[in-house]
Amino acid sequence: MTDLTNLGVAAIRDGVAAGDFTAVEVAEAFNANVAAAAALNAFIVTTPERAIEAAQATDARRAAGQPLGKMGGVPIGMKDLFATKGVQTTAASHILEGFVPEYESTVSQKLWDAGAGMLGKLNLDQFAMGSSNETSYFGNVISPWRRNDGGNAAMAPGGSSGGSSAAVSARLAPAATGTDTGGSIRQPAAFTGISGIKPTYGRCSRWGIVAFASSLDQAGPMARDVRDCAIMLEAMAGFDPKDATSLDLPVPAWEAGLSADMKGKKVGIPREYRMDGMDADVAASWDQGIAWLKDAGAEIVEISLPHTKYALPAYYIIAPAEASSNLARYDGVRYGLRDLPDGAGLQDMYAATRAAGFGPEVKRRILIGTYVLSAGFYDAYYTQAQKVRTLISHDYKNAFTECDVILAPTAPTAAFGLGEKSDDPLAMYLNDVFAVPASLAGLPAMSVPAGLNREGLPLGLQIVGRPFDEQGVLNAGLVIEQRAHFSAKPERWW
Amino acid sequence: MSVDTATVAKIAALARIKVSEAELEAMVPELNGILAWVEQLGEVDVTGIEPMTAVIENQLRLRDDVINADPLTGGDNREGVLANAPARQDGFFGVPKVIE
Numbered sequence: 001m002t003d004l005t006n007l008g009v010a011a012i013r014d015g016v017a018a019g020d021f022t023a024v025e026v027a028e029a030f031n032a033n034v035a036a037a038a039a040l041n042a043f044i045v046t047t048p049e050r051a052i053e054a055a056q057a058t059d060a061r062r063a064a065g066q067p068l069g070k071m072g073g074v075p076i077g078m079k080d081l082f083a084t085k086g087v088q089t090t091a092a093s094h095i096l097e098g099f100v101p102e103y104e105s106t107v108s109q110k111l112w113d114a115g116a117g118m119l120g121k122l123n124l125d126q127f128a129m130g131s132s133n134e135t136s137y138f139g140n141v142i143s144p145w146r147r148n149d150g151g152n153a154a155m156a157p158g159g160s161s162g163g164s165s166a167a168v169s170a171r172l173a174p175a176a177t178g179t180d181t182g183g184s185i186r187q188p189a190a191f192t193g194i195s196g197i198k199p200t201y202g203r204c205s206r207w208g209i210v211a212f213a214s215s216l217d218q219a220g221p222m223a224r225d226v227r228d229c230a231i232m233l234e235a236m237a238g239f240d241p242k243d244a245t246s247l248d249l250p251v252p253a254w255e256a257g258l259s260a261d262m263k264g265k266k267v268g269i270p271r272e273y274r275m276d277g278m279d280a281d282v283a284a285s286w287d288q289g290i291a292w293l294k295d296a297g298a299e300i301v302e303i304s305l306p307h308t309k310y311a312l313p314a315y316y317i318i319a320p321a322e323a324s325s326n327l328a329r330y331d332g333v334r335y336g337l338r339d340l341p342d343g344a345g346l347q348d349m350y351a352a353t354r355a356a357g358f359g360p361e362v363k364r365r366i367l368i369g370t371y372v373l374s375a376g377f378y379d380a381y382y383t384q385a386q387k388v389r390t391l392i393s394h395d396y397k398n399a400f401t402e403c404d405v406i407l408a409p410t411a412p413t414a415a416f417g418l419g420e421k422s423d424d425p426l427a428m429y430l431n432d433v434f435a436v437p438a439s440l441a442g443l444p445a446m447s448v449p450a451g452l453n454r455e456g457l458p459l460g461l462q463i464v465g466r467p468f469d470e471q472g473v474l475n476a477g478l479v480i481e482q483r484a485h486f487s488a489k490p491e492r493w494w
Numbered sequence: 495m496s497v498d499t500a501t502v503a504k505i506a507a508l509a510r511i512k513v514s515e516a517e518l519e520a521m522v523p524e525l526n527g528i529l530a531w532v533e534q535l536g537e538v539d540v541t542g543i544e545p546m547t548a549v550i551e552n553q554l555r556l557r558d559d560v561i562n563a564d565p566l567t568g569g570d571n572r573e574g575v576l577a578n579a580p581a582r583q584d585g586f587f588g589v590p591k592v593i594e
Contacts, residue, residue, distance in 0.1 A: 102574040103566060201550050215549055242567060245552060313532040324509060331510070333587050338580035346592050351512035363511055367502065367521065368528060370509040377495070384535050386545030391538065393546065426527055442549030467550055 004029040005171045009074050009228035010255075012174055016058060016073030023055035023062075023073030027117055030075045033172045034119055039494040040170060042163040044080050044138050045088055046120035051075040054117025061115075069115030070235045077167045077176035080121035081128055082108045082219075083208040087118075091210040092126045092136035095330045095337045095357025105208025106240045107177065107219050114235035119173050122163030126359045127327065128184055128212045131431045133162025134422045135361040143192060143415055144170035144490035148456030152493070154418045155457070158188025158411075164222045165192040169490060175223035175232050179209060181216045182315050183411075183435025186447035189222055190410035190460025193449040193488060195477065196222040197229045200467050201442030202247035204233075205240030213322035214245075216315075216439050226448060226477045230254040233470065249468070257471045260478045263297035267476065268403030272308040273434060275412075281453035282409045289407055289450055289461040292483040293476060301403050305395040310388050311437040316429060317372050317385035318440070323362075324369025330357060364425065393441045400466050405476045408434050410447040410460035438464045448477040449486040458488065495533070496526045 004026050007015065016023045031048040058073040083089045083101035090096040104112075112118075126135040133141040133156060143157035143166055157166040161178035165188035168176050178185035180198035189196030197220050204219040211217060221232035234254055240246045269290060274283075294300055332338035332353030339352040358366065372381035399406065412433055421428045438445040444467070447460040461480055465473035497505070502521050506513045513521070562568030572585055581588030 099578055102571075102577050202552060241555070241557065242564065244555065245548075245550075247550065247552065248555075307538070310535055310538055313535050316528065317532055317535070328510075332580060333589055334575075335578035336580070340590060344590060346590055347510070348512075349590055350510040351507075354510055355512035358511065363513075364521070364524060364528075366509050366511065367505050367525060370505050371497065371501075371525070371529075374505065374508065380495075380536075381532070383545050384538075384540065385532075386547075387540040387543045388535055388538050389546040390543050391540070393549070425524060426531060440549070 005033050007174060008224045009071065009175050009231050012074045013072055013231070016062065017068055023058040024052060026073055027051040027055035027075045030119055030173060037170060037172050037494050040142050040144060040166050041139050042123055042141050042166040042170070042172060043077070043120040044090060044092065044123050047087060047118050051117040051119050054112065054115070058115050069113070070231055071111060072115030074115065074174060075117045075119050076111065077119050077122045077164055077173040078108055079124055079161055079164050079177045079179060081124060081179055081210045082177060083210070084108055084118070084121065087121060089121065089210070090137070091128070092124045092138055093357065093359070093362070094137045095353070097137070097337065099336050103208060106205035106242060107209065107236045110238065111235050116235070122167055122176055124163055125160035127210065127323070127362050128160035128179060128181055129323070129361050129365055130159040131183070131187060131428050132156035132416070132418065132421065133159040134418060135359055137359060140418055141166050142418070144494065145192060145415060145457055146490070146493065155415045156191065156418050158191035158415065160184040161188045161222060165189055165194060168192070168194045168222055168224060170494070175221055175228055177219060177236070178222045179217055179219050180439065181212050182319060182439045183432040185220050185222060186435050186445060186460070186462055187411050187432060189447040191415040191458065193458030193486060194222060194224055195226055195229050195446065195448045195481070196220060197233060197446035197470065197473065198439070198444065199233060199237060199470050200247070200444045202245050203237045203470070205243040205246050207240055207242040211326040213319040214326060215322060216319060226474055226481050227255060227258060229446065230258060230474050252471060254471055254474055258478055259475050260296055260482050262293055262476065262479055265298045265405070266301050266403040267293045267298045268301055268303035268399050268406040270303050270305045270308065270399070270406060270408060272305050273408045279413050281414070282412060282459060285450045285459045285461065286407070286409050289480055292480055293407060295483065296479040303399040303402055303406065305399060305437065307388060307391045307395050308437055311392050311440055312429060312433055314385040314388040314392070315436045315440060316368070317381050318389065320365040320369035321373050321382050322369070324366045324373065327362070327366055330354060361425070389440050392437055396441045396443060404466070405472050406464040407476070408462050408464070410434060410462040414453045414455065414457035414459055434462060443467060444470045444473045446473050446477050448480050450480060450484050451486065452488055496529060497522060
């Protein structure tokens with residue numbers, strides 16, 4: 001029998017439905033890969049019994065002739081930012097260590113309702129703050145990829161969804177959930193040679209997702225190919241009255257709508273993204289992507305997004321500001337860690353709890369956020385950043401009068417080594433320079449693997465679409481996928 | 495604008511995060527590096543531009559005026575609410591004494 005862990009979402013769903021193998025066989029195969037991959041540190045907790053239970057339910061439904069659901073028989077990894085009833089949910093922080101939710105997030109519930117099972121809770125950057133998965137309280141995730149120089153330097157799987165990207169690329173899960181605030185689905189997908197899509201803001205409910213920056217946070221799927229992303233996004237998306245920013249729109253049939261014909265479509269190439277000193281391999285892969293889309297019938301047009309250079313600094317005001325507010329809830333009173341020094345009062349308890357419970361990057365962002373929102377500085381920093389955000393959104397509106405989708409690299413480089421950027425917060429932030437603008441404008445955006453660089457590491461291409469046009473994004477992604485023939489996978493060393 | 499040790503200490507107090515002297519010393523240059531970098535936003539001409547309030551246009555909704563319309567987010571669930579409390583007493587959250 002074929003190794004079931006080489007199969008993706010569609011192949012598992014179809015194989016289980018056809019009776020080629022059982023859902024339990026699939027769950028057992030992935031559980032075994034998860035158990036053998038502790039060296040990657042991709043999971044904070046594993047839940048093999050949950051994967052088996054869901055698989056048994058799928059097999060029973062099949063035996064009874066009942067429908068199996070969009071994700072019937074597919075075991076997945078769940079980023080540990082989604083509240084899962086009865087299973088520890090930490091956001092990779094010490095302050096939430098031991099927190100066992102009494103409720104299930106909307107997105108994870110939708111996935112279970114669609115027939116998926118849970119392999120475990122995936123590691124991430126603490127509170128999703130980071131681009132390398134080096135800020136987790138539970139240790140770094142190690143990418144399964146290595147440079148082709150014969151060395152064994154540990155590489156970053158990207159962040160914040162680094163456990164998700166590592167697990168999918170290492171065949172520990174056919175797919176995983178991610179969340180994207182400023183690139184946290186797309187950049188890790190690019191670093192590990194997989195696909196991932198952040199839908200339009202509001203498509204996926206934020207209810208039950210540990211909040212980082214509420215005006216930016218959006219869940220999405222990470223999987224091996226575009227079709228698998230389309231299937232899983234259909235299962236995750238949909239209106240939820242419990243999230244005030246949820247979009248009250250029907251969920252399109254994205255899988256059925258997949259098409260690699262770009263005739264009559266215009267692809268915009270933003271000139272501001274062609275930066276001085278750009279990585280030569282990244283620039284070459286971008287040019288290759290342009291050629292592929294042209295080959296599929298698209299017309300290529302140069303566009304301008306004039307405020308691109310201001311997106312990242314605006315993001316690093318807005319996201320920390322929202323984080324400082326959202327993370328005020330961790331006070332040692334209602335859930336999570338409590339540090340109560342001898343004789344301490346309530347205020348001392350708050351301060352001691354938060355000092356002990358938050359990591360350095362989380363503290364840094366809370367302090368920046370507190371500062372930019374404080375009296376006397378609010379207008380100069382926060383209001384100015386929100387005005388710049390409006391201008392960035394206008395840039396896209398203008399650009400989309402001239403094109404249907406935008407093509408750009410996902411990240412300025414391939415994966416870097418763990419520890420190479422962790423001493424310099426600004427250098428780390430700059431890794432999201434191409435990902436953040438679409439987040440600020442709430443647009444659907446995806447990364448698909450385009451090839452390997454000279455070091456043998458994956459490079460991703462990013463497609464950004466109009467609001468609600470996930471289909472256009474997925475279709476352009478499919479064009480690249482069909483021409484890139486990306487089949488490289490990390491050689492197993494773990 | 496740049497911050498000094500006293501300012502960072504004040505921000506940390508506002509954020510209810512206890513920081514040691516050594517941590518303060520380390521944070522000052524880090525925060526100044528980030529603040530100096532975000533200052534470039536000051537160059538942008540924002541005349542007549544409204545600050546963004548909603549990234550995707552959306553109607554604000556009100557829920558139906560029904561008690562516990564959604565039992566998941568409704569009331570009457572004391573055990574569930576207290577289940578993760580670090581300290582509890584008589585069906586309430588326990589906190590250190592706040593009145594002298």
